Amino acid sequence: MHALSGIRRRGGLLLVLVLCALPGLAHVRSGQPLEYDQDTPIILAGVDATGGLLGSWRWFVNDWPLGSHLYRPVTVVSLALDRRVWGEWAPGYRLTNWVLANLVNLLMVWLMLALTRSGLAAAFACALLSAERWGFSRATLSGTEEYAVPLVAVALFLWWQGMAARRAGKTRTTLVWEAPLVIGLAALVVLLYERRDLGTTSTWIATRTTHLGTLFSTAMIALLVVYAQRQQPKFLVLAVAACALAMASYEQAVTAPAIGSVWLALIHPHGPRAGLRASAGLWAVLVAYILVRQAVFGLQPNWYYRMQVRTRWKELWEWVEYAAPLFLDRTIWRVRPEGWLALWYRPLWLSVLGAAGYVLA
Template sequence: MHGWLAKGLLSRSVQRAWRAIWGKQFGIGLALIVVLNGGAVLYWHRDDGLWSSFENLDVRTILARLEQPHQPLTWFTGDWVLGNGFYRPLPSLLYEIDYRLWGRELLHYKWLNGLLSLGCALLLVVWVAELSRSRSLALWTGLIFTGWQTGLLQGVPEWLLWGGALVGVGLSWRFSGDRSIALMVGCLMLVLGLELGFIPNLPDLHQASFAYRAMGWIPGRTATLMTLFALFTLWAYCRLCWRGDWGWAVLSLVGFAGALASYEQAIVLPLLMAACGIVIRAKGGRFHWLPIALSLILLELYLWFYLATIPSETEYHQQRLRRFYALNTSLLYWLLPPLPEVLVQLDLLVDAPAAILMPAFWQAWLVLGVYVAVLARVRRNLLVWLGLFGSMLAYLPLAPVIPLMHYYYLAAAFRALWLAALATSLEMFTRPTRGVGVVAKSAFIRDSSARQEPRPPF
């Protein structure tokens, strides 16, 4: 009896000590996110041709409009400050604030861009922690996203990518003695390496970087402000699903309204909310349909107002549209990055059958097989699928448009979740394939017990 009591007390002491240690690590991780983003804000606080380059023409046009007599409230009932056929009253107000603070000192306008980017990185951590009940996953998601928007993560060199995968195979085989485990670990390392460069290597019309569009390009604040409201909306909805307090439903609708008033990409938020609700229900929470239904009603009113009030057949709108034959390929790339290259190789094979002998043909198929194997292994991890499909859905409204890097900003938040969820699923790759059923059962037991743990303080 005394031995059992001592063992229980010791177990609780160990748990308290672990929580204290992890709490400190989590705080250090958040501080690291702040420091890295702060450093990037200082780095991008430089003149990139604010008064001369074509990239900053919109900023100069906005400044000229602000210097003329104007009524800020009219931005809520019509076109925004740039006057090119969009409903964006909240970014217009940010420009108004900057103008009143700094006047013609355009360089100082970048401070607000940096604050918005930092806020998005921190709120991403808060949302993922609430969604997944995992601080470690939330922290890794925030760090990956921070790496992209600060420019610190630009992908992995090809030689290091394949070399690292081979080393992973060798070490796994050495320590596990199981070929299937070794191959799966190698596949995981290859996919992780490729995904680290996914966002930074996406196309941009003017070949600008993701970090520049997020922090160094003043017009990029439309996307960062919308993402800030979007993450707030998703966080509030997740709080509702876990806790049942309908005040969070009201906050989610307020956040959705703010996102719609910032950037058109926000129209996809009801779908993302529903996806979060499905994940939470699978983890023991409750799916609430009413906030989603109300958000759809709000979206309908927004679209009606937009079509009735905002001019859409402008020359600017027509210039932005890409050819629609590229739309399907673009969306396929978000879901399964190697697939478009495989299709290209198959098309090439029709005209040049000898292409089957080229290394590029077999490399494309090899990478596709690696992705399929990894996705098959983590098929029961809903957070992985939320990150993957969520990134595609977040980008979907802007897929028909000629790409600029800030179009990927909200999608990058979900892509970071997909990558972090994949990286933290390493345990699933170190079990023999024939034991998948046992692994799934044990994972279900662990997940069920995790439902009884204290909720994270967010």
């Protein structure tokens, strides 16, 4: 009976994943055309000029084609691979983004099952990610029909889970108390991840960087959870590799070592000290990232909007000046454009809550 219940739950979550993926196909079919994109054609031209996919290794030791002092070699390689596969067919590039987004959903479902042991939390997290990615606008929280399919998916799964729980002997009162807890934890953990709406983004490259950074960051946390459960070093090595790929895809992933350290400190079976010792590899990746950036960009100043600085220090110090506010922005407080500081829930604190939920579950 337990095995049958597990099969039913996996079948229900697979249905949720499929339903949550469907709205994104509209963006694949009729998304932003290439002629309105300012950045991606420049990057594709740079890829062509350096030998396409076979020459894409050069971007690991050079500034990317936009010349804006952003170290994103993994992103450029992914576009070089797209160039080889899709050529000039624009929907193909958006299809790759759609696949990456759904891989994040799949990882999120697994992660929520590992953290909460609740299929409802997994379904809700998947639907929340999908609703934001396919139809979420930061200007409005309503008026978008893309919410319909993910919410229907959650409603169906909630009914499915409720029927199974009642057959298992749980009372209606227990279900009423459990549902908000697991849904709340899913909502908190899902906010860890960078998302970009495929329907409103102005460039493919902006979407690709966030999707790759999100995918590898999510994979890092999932691998750390597996490592904590099984205590096999290979999963820790894979988590460190995922951390490195995230940083090489998206600058905002510089906070990944701190987030990973919090997870390890809280869920390591031998206690926080053992978890922090295990996180040394993540911090080694951060040090290597800084050194590589310094070697690639040398002493030249940045002009990119968030990396623009008012000093003429060496690249290492410019990077610190860029990374420090970003790290604070994603951990303790948010720096408002008006210049004042406000306490804000950010990924590091959400990691504490998520990992604590795992420990207490």
